[in-house]
Structures are given as C-alpha cells and as structure tokens.
Amino acid sequence: MKxxxxxxxxVIGKRVADAINIQDDMNLVGVCDVISDWRIQNAIRKEYNIYAATNEAEKQMKSSGISVQGNLQDLLDKVDLVVDCTPKNIAAKNVEIYKKQGIKFIVEGGEKHETTGHSFNAETNYESALNLNATRVVSCNTTSILRTLGALKRADLLDYARGTLLRRATDPWESHLGGIMNTMVPEREIPSHQGPDAQSVDPDLNVITSAVKVPETLSHLHYWNVKLKKQTTKEEVLNAFKTSSRIKLIQYDQGLVSNNTIKEMFLDxxxxxxxxYEVALWEDMLKVVGDELFYAYVVDNQAIVIPETIDAIRALTGIETDSQKSISKTNKSLGIN
Known part of the structure; x- marks a missing residue:
C-alpha cells in the first residue's frame, strides 16, 4: 500500500481522491485545499482527512467547524506521492516544495512538460514512467488523441492525422463566471497546443490540431481526418480502436446524437x-475512403484523465510494472468495461 x-x-481533485479511495494498493491519506465551502464539506462527508494549504485557510476552516488534521507539510510527511490538482499558478509553486522535500509528485495537463520532464499516457508510455520522481498526466484532449491515434499506430495504420477540436467554453459549475454565448472563438495558433502536447508523450506522432471554443460546457467534440499507410477497411480500423479498453464505440442511430445524450447515458x-472515462467514438459515423479515415468523438474533460492518474501513481511508485495489469485493475475499479 502506498x-x-x-x-x-x-473538479479533478475530488474525482482523483474518490478513485484513489477505491483502489486496494494505495491509501488516500488526506486532501489539502484552501476552501471551506460546500466542496470541502463533501470531502468531510466522505470521511476524508482534511489538511489546510495555508495558515489563513486553516483559520477559516476551523471557524467553519471543519476538523483540520494539519497543514500541507504535515500531510507531505505522511505520504509517498502527491497528486497536485491545483490551478497551474499554484501548482508551479507547490512543485518546488515537493522537490525540496524529495517526494514523488504528479501534476495535471495544465502544467508544461518541462515541469516534470515526463508526460504520461498509460497506453503509450507507462513503462518509461516506472519509478520516476514526477510526471505530468496530459490534458483531456491530449489524452484522447493519444488513445485514438495510438490505437491506429499500434495497428501500423497511421501515417498522419489532422484534427479539429470544438472545445467547451468553461467547466459546467463555473458557467456563471465566464464563458461565451452566441459566438465561436477560434484559437489563433495552428497547431493548437494539443498536437505538440501529444508529441511530448509520443514524438513520432505526425499530428496537427486546430481548435475552436464553442458556447457549451458539457464536453469537447473532435473531428479527425487521418491519412492511413495503406488502403484498408472500416472493420480493420474498428479492430484497431478496440485494442484500447478506454475507447467506447457508440452508435449515432441508437439515439446518441449529441454530447448531452451521451452524458445522459453515462448518468443512467x-x-x-x-x-x-472513455473516448466516446461514433462507430456508425466512421468512414474509410481508400487510405483516408474520417471519424468523430466526444471527450469528458472532467473524467478522462482520472484513470490515467491512477495508472501514473502505480508507475511512479513501482507497485505495478506491467502497464496492462495496471490499466485492467484501474478499469475494473472504475467500471470501465
């Protein structure tokens, strides 16, 4: 037990905490934050140990009736590894603390690759993360790119890929704070950051992405045009995607016609x-024309990186050296079939 x-x-931290809490080879010692509102109250309801990130936060927590187990340093003294799910400006400062302490750490996709020197995707480079001191679990969109293009690459089908991302404007629970309405905002730079980010995990990927911010908050939608190495069949492409346990093939003609209907299915x-946790890829929309492949899928940015983070914990701590065993164990615990 680590x-x-x-x-x-x-948004990510609470999901990571819940996922850690149901594993049988790791122990959630506690969660640390500065908040005293309904969010941390739910952590208390789940009987998680609460630690205060700052002295001011500790005072506020105690005045709100929260039983505080200690401060950030007290928590670090008790653990083998930290998963930092704080906003990037805060995470960058925390990283210096972890390095000084000599403690292993994981950061999420908002950080730069240079923060850790290693970026992680379980199906792509698990073994290269074994026993490292730190890694970065890449962002939601980058994770989806590595899963889908990685499956095609393993089947020796991938030549190059060009993708367009329709990005949600903001997180659902922050819709009142910002976002956009009655407009679409293209990212100025091509490639958008997701393509180069995927190459930080797999430098051999020939991928270019462009992105557009759209006025919705449920998920991201990707459209891909892939040049294949040879003329092939739809069946061969689908068999390649099926090698990833974290790609879920869905059917447009079964009523899954939009991101909200897909969300409703997972709620049900x-x-x-x-x-x-999976990439939801439309099987009946997928089209192969000679050596060109066209497909689309949906990404849940609040959830897709959760299984990756659990696998990253196992890799860094060395409690499982086989990527497939870790992926299978994580999938089973989270209900990924």
Whole structure:
C-alpha cells in the first residue's frame, strides 16, 4: 500500500481522491485545499482527512467547524506521492516544495512538460514512467488523441492525422463566471497546443490540431481526418480502436446524437457525476475512403484523465510494472468495461 495525498479538491481533485479511495494498493491519506465551502464539506462527508494549504485557510476552516488534521507539510510527511490538482499558478509553486522535500509528485495537463520532464499516457508510455520522481498526466484532449491515434499506430495504420477540436467554453459549475454565448472563438495558433502536447508523450506522432471554443460546457467534440499507410477497411480500423479498453464505440442511430445524450447515458449507467472515462467514438459515423479515415468523438474533460492518474501513481511508485495489469485493475475499479 502506498500513501497518497491529493492537493486541490476541485473538479479533478475530488474525482482523483474518490478513485484513489477505491483502489486496494494505495491509501488516500488526506486532501489539502484552501476552501471551506460546500466542496470541502463533501470531502468531510466522505470521511476524508482534511489538511489546510495555508495558515489563513486553516483559520477559516476551523471557524467553519471543519476538523483540520494539519497543514500541507504535515500531510507531505505522511505520504509517498502527491497528486497536485491545483490551478497551474499554484501548482508551479507547490512543485518546488515537493522537490525540496524529495517526494514523488504528479501534476495535471495544465502544467508544461518541462515541469516534470515526463508526460504520461498509460497506453503509450507507462513503462518509461516506472519509478520516476514526477510526471505530468496530459490534458483531456491530449489524452484522447493519444488513445485514438495510438490505437491506429499500434495497428501500423497511421501515417498522419489532422484534427479539429470544438472545445467547451468553461467547466459546467463555473458557467456563471465566464464563458461565451452566441459566438465561436477560434484559437489563433495552428497547431493548437494539443498536437505538440501529444508529441511530448509520443514524438513520432505526425499530428496537427486546430481548435475552436464553442458556447457549451458539457464536453469537447473532435473531428479527425487521418491519412492511413495503406488502403484498408472500416472493420480493420474498428479492430484497431478496440485494442484500447478506454475507447467506447457508440452508435449515432441508437439515439446518441449529441454530447448531452451521451452524458445522459453515462448518468443512467450509474457513473459518479455521469463521468465518461472513455473516448466516446461514433462507430456508425466512421468512414474509410481508400487510405483516408474520417471519424468523430466526444471527450469528458472532467473524467478522462482520472484513470490515467491512477495508472501514473502505480508507475511512479513501482507497485505495478506491467502497464496492462495496471490499466485492467484501474478499469475494473472504475467500471470501465
């Protein structure tokens, strides 16, 4: 059993904490944050140990009736590894603390590759992360790119790929704070950052991405045009995608015609928050024309990196050296079939 801390109990942090808590080879020692509102109150309801990130936060927590187990340093003294889910400006400062302490750490996709020198995707480069001191679990969109293009690459089908990303404007629970309405905002730079980010994990990927911010908050939508190495069949492409346990093939003609209907399906499946850990790829929309492949899929940016983070914990701590065993174990615990 490895002792793990979660720093930052927000959209990703609360999901990571819950995922750690149901593993049988790691122990959630506590969560650390500065908040005293309903979010941390839910952590208390789940009987997680609460630690205060700052002295001011500790005072506020105690005045709100929260039982505080200690400060950030107290938590770090008890753990083998930290998963930092704080906003990037805060995470960058925390990284210096972890390095000084000599403690292993994981940061999420908002950080730069240079923060850790290693970027992680379980199906792509698990073994290269074994026993490292740090890694970065790449962003939601980058994770989806590595899963889908990685499957095609393993089948020796991938030549190059060009993708367009329709990006959600903001997180659902922050819709009142910002976002956009009645407009679409293209990212100025091509490639958008996701393509180069995927290459930080797999430098051999020939991929270019462009992105557009759209006025919705449920998920991201990707459209891909892939040049294949040879003329092939739809069946061969689908068989390649099926080699990834974290790609879920869905059917447009079964009523899954939009991101909200897909979300409803996962809610009906009983997933916490309706989370979709998989890439939901439309099987009946997928088209092969000679040596060209066209497909589309949906990405849940609040959930897709959760299984990757659990696998990254195992890799860094060395409690599982086989990527497929870790992926299978994580999948089973999270209900990924």
């Amino acid at each position: 002792n793990i801390a979660v720093i930052g109990y927000g 499946m009983g997933r916490p928050w309706g989370d979709m």
